[in-house]
Amino acid sequence: MRKEDITENLNRVRERIVTACAESGRDPQSVTLLAVSKTRPAGDLRVACAAGQRDFGENYLQEALEKQAQLSDLPIVWHFIGPLQSNKTRAVAEHFDWMHSVDRLKIAQRLSAQRPAGLAPLNICLQVNIDAEQSKSGAPPAEVAALAQAVAALPNLRLRGLMAIPAPRPDPALQCQPFERMAALLQDLREQLPEQPLDTLSMGMSADMAAAIAGGATIVRIGTDIFGARQ
Ligand SMILES: *Cc1c(COP(=O)(O)O)cnc(C)c1O
Numbered sequence: 001m002r003k004e005d006i007t008e009n010l011n012r013v014r015e016r017i018v019t020a021c022a023e024s025g026r027d028p029q030s031v032t033l034l035a036v037s038k039t040r041p042a043g044d045l046r047v048a049c050a051a052g053q054r055d056f057g058e059n060y061l062q063e064a065l066e067k068q069a070q071l072s073d074l075p076i077v078w079h080f081i082g083p084l085q086s087n088k089t090r091a092v093a094e095h096f097d098w099m100h101s102v103d104r105l106k107i108a109q110r111l112s113a114q115r116p117a118g119l120a121p122l123n124i125c126l127q128v129n130i131d132a133e134q135s136k137s138g139a140p141p142a143e144v145a146a147l148a149q150a151v152a153a154l155p156n157l158r159l160r161g162l163m164a165i166p167a168p169r170p171d172p173a174l175q176c177q178p179f180e181r182m183a184a185l186l187q188d189l190r191e192q193l194p195e196q197p198l199d200t201l202s203m204g205m206s207a208d209m210a211a212a213i214a215g216g217a218t219i220v221r222i223g224t225d226i227f228g229a230r231q
Contacts, residue, residue: 001040001044001227001228003047005228006044006047006048006051006226006227007047007048007051009225009226009227009228010035010048010051010052010053010226011051012225013033013209013222013225013226014033016209016210017031017033017209017213017220019210020209020210020213020214021213023210023214024213024214026213030218031213031217031218031219031220032055032218032219032220033053033055033220033222034055034056034057034079034081034202034219034220034221034222035048035053035055035056035057035222035223035226035227036056036057036058036059036081036205036221036222036223036226036227037056037057037058037067037223037227038057038058038059038060038063038082038223038230039063039230039231040227042066042067042070042071044227045067045071045074045076046071046074048226048227049071049074049075049076053226054075054076054077055076055077055079055219056076056077056078056079057079057080057081057100057221057223058078058079058080058081058082059080059081059082059083060082061080061082061084061088061091061092064078064080064095064096065091065095068095077097077098078095078096078097078098079096079097079098079099079100080092080096080098080099080100080101081100081101081163081202081221082101083101083137084099084101084107086106086107086110089107089110089111089114090110090114092111092122093110093111093112093114093115093116093122094114094115094116094119096122097120097122097123098122098123098124098125098160099111099122099123099124099125100125100127100163100202100221101125101127101137101163102124102125102126102127102151103126103127103128103129103137103138103139103147104139104147105147105150105151108124108147108150108151108154108157109154111124111154111156111157112154112155112156112157113156115156115157120158121155121156121157121158122156122157122158123157123158123160123200124151124157124158124159124160125160125161125162125163125200125202126139126144126147126148126151126159126161126162126163127139127162127163127164127165128140128141128144128162128163128164128182128185129141129164130164130166130178130181130182131166131167131178133167136165137165138164138165141181141185144162144185144189145188145189145192148189148192148193148196149192149193152193152196158197159193159196159197159198160197160198160199160200161186161189161198161199161200161201161202161218162182162185162186162189162200162201162202162203163201163202163203164178164179164182164202164203165203165205166178166179166203166208168207168208169208170207172208172210172211175208175211175212176211176214176215179201179203179204179211179212179214179215179216179217180215182201182203182215182216183201183215183216186198186201186216199218200218200219201215201216201217201218201219202217202218202219202221203215203217203219203220203221204217204220204221204222205220205221205222205223205224206222206223206224206225209222209225
């Protein structure tokens, strides 16, 4: 994509975040824009980074590692947001700052055991299957509290909050409902685990960003609206 287009798109998304925050009485600083760069060439990330973007989300491990090697001169905060097989946890533990898609204890145990001693704890969000969709990633809402208890006890992780990808709702009036349920789930966790830094709701994509912000998102994950439609 053209450099000017990425920069302009990024500015437009930033403005939409400011507007959505104003509409729900929130401080725009309380929402972090995560640029979802799966399938995009490293050059597109470099352009976004030059325009002030720091946080990037990747779904595919091998692709992400290649881009990280090409962009190692940049101050990027790397987030892994895709499904992960348990035999691939080591590279995430070694090369990322955040992992948003933990939905079972085995993954968390391996990430903790494999996190290098010299690095800060890996920031973790538990992925919730908030619309109870068949064959979708994420822990069932009823199992989140037990999973959070167990993850919070692991030494090299920092449990930060919850992540979800709700079922698509083309009608914006219906988009808020899953986000409100996510906010309530996080509030329950805060009460159950008062000593944890549970400050994160990772939710909202290009099609439902404003509703997610209204529902309390602190990280919005935006791909298409920054980098254009994926092939
Ligand atoms: C691809 C992806 C996004 C970004 O989606 P867009 O609709 O392109 O903004 C966000 N979160 C996850 C987990 C994704 O896989």
